[in-house]
Amino acid sequence: MNSVNFQPVCSSNLWIEHLVNGLSGLSIKAKHAVFCDSSPFQKIEIFDTYNYGLVLCLGGSIVMTERDSFIYHEMFVHPPMLMHPEPKSVCVIGGGDGGCLGEILKHSSVKKITLVEIDNMVTETVKRFYPGREASFSDPRVTMVFDDGYHYLSKNEDKFDVIIVDSYDPAGPVQSLETADFYSIVSQRCGENGIVVFQTDTPVIRKEYTRMVMSGVSPQFSSCKPYICPVASFPDSLCSFLLCTNTEQLLENFSDARFAGIADLCEYYNEEMHKGLFLLPQYIKNILKQ
Ligand code: SAM
Secondary structure, three states: OOOOOOOOOOOOOOOEEEOOOOOEEEEEEEEEEEEEOOOOEEEEEEEOOOOEEEEEEEEEEEEOOOOOOHHHHHHHHHHHHHHHHOOOOOEEEEEEOHHHHHHOOOOOOEEEEEEEOOHHHHHHHHHHHOOOOHHHOOOOEEEEOOHHHHHHHHOOOOOEEEEEEEEEOOOOOOOOOOOOHHHHHHHHEEEEEEEEEEEEOOOOOHHHHHHHHHOOOOOOOHHEEEEEEOOOOOOOOOEEEEEEEOOHHHHHHHOHHHHHHHHHHOOOOOHHHEEEEOOOOHHHHHHOOO
C-alpha cells in the first residue's frame, strides 16, 4: 500500500463534520488525525476523537466509530442470521471495514464467508489501526474478494444463505449497486430460505434513497421489511435496513439456542430487539408508507 507518511496534526480545533445535503449532520471534535490518504476509489481517513474513539471516514463520510458502530453491525447481521434456520454460507458486499464480518464470525453455524470489497486499501487501513480486526479478516472461514460487488455476483453463481449489502455510499466509488440489475442478481444468488439485508441510510432526511431501494428491491422478493436502529454517529442518528426474503415464514423465526451462543458477545442486539424488529413509529411508517 503506497501510504503517505502522515504527521498527525495536533490541533485544539480539529472537527470532523458529516453533513447530509450540506444542511444538517454531525460534528465530532478530534484529538488528531491518525491517517489520511487516498485510494484509487476514495479518500480514507482515521481520526482519534474525544467522544467516539477512532473514527473511520471514507470519501469524507463517517462510516465507523469505536463508540457506536457495534449497534449498526449487530443490528445489520444478527436478525437475518437468527431468522435463517442454519446459515452456513454468508456473503458481504462492501463492508471492507470488517464490522459486519466480526459479527458474522460469532455464529458457529457459519462455514464460509465471502466478503466482496472494491477497495482493498479500506481493509488494509482498518487492519493497521483497529485492534482485533486483523483476526476477523484472517479467520480461515473468510474469503476476501477485492472486486465490484455487482461484477462478482454476476460472474459467480454461488448461492448464499444470508447476503449483507453493506456498500451504501451515495457518493461512493462505484454506483453499480443501486440498480435494478444488481437487485436482480442479488435475489438470484439467494439460496433456499435465503435472506438479504440492505442498509438504506437514514429514512428521514434521506427518505428518497430509502424509498428508491425499497421500490427497486420489492419486485425481486416476496417480502421486504424495513427496520430501524439508533446510531448517534449517523447524520440523523437513525439508520434503516431492508430485510428481504422469498420465504416469508422466516420473519417469525428466532433461534433461542443460537442466540444463547452469541448473547454474551452482543452489546445491543438481544431477544427483545429481534422480536420487536419490525415495529416502526408512525412517522417512519408514513414516510415509508408501511
Ligand atoms: N458501514 C458503512 C456505513 O455506515 O454506511 C457502509 C460501508 S462503507 C460506506 C461502503 C463500503 O463499500 C466501502 O468499504 C466501499 O469501499 C465499499 N464499496 C462501495 N462500492 C462498492 C462496490 N460497488 N462493490 C464492493 N464494495 C463497494
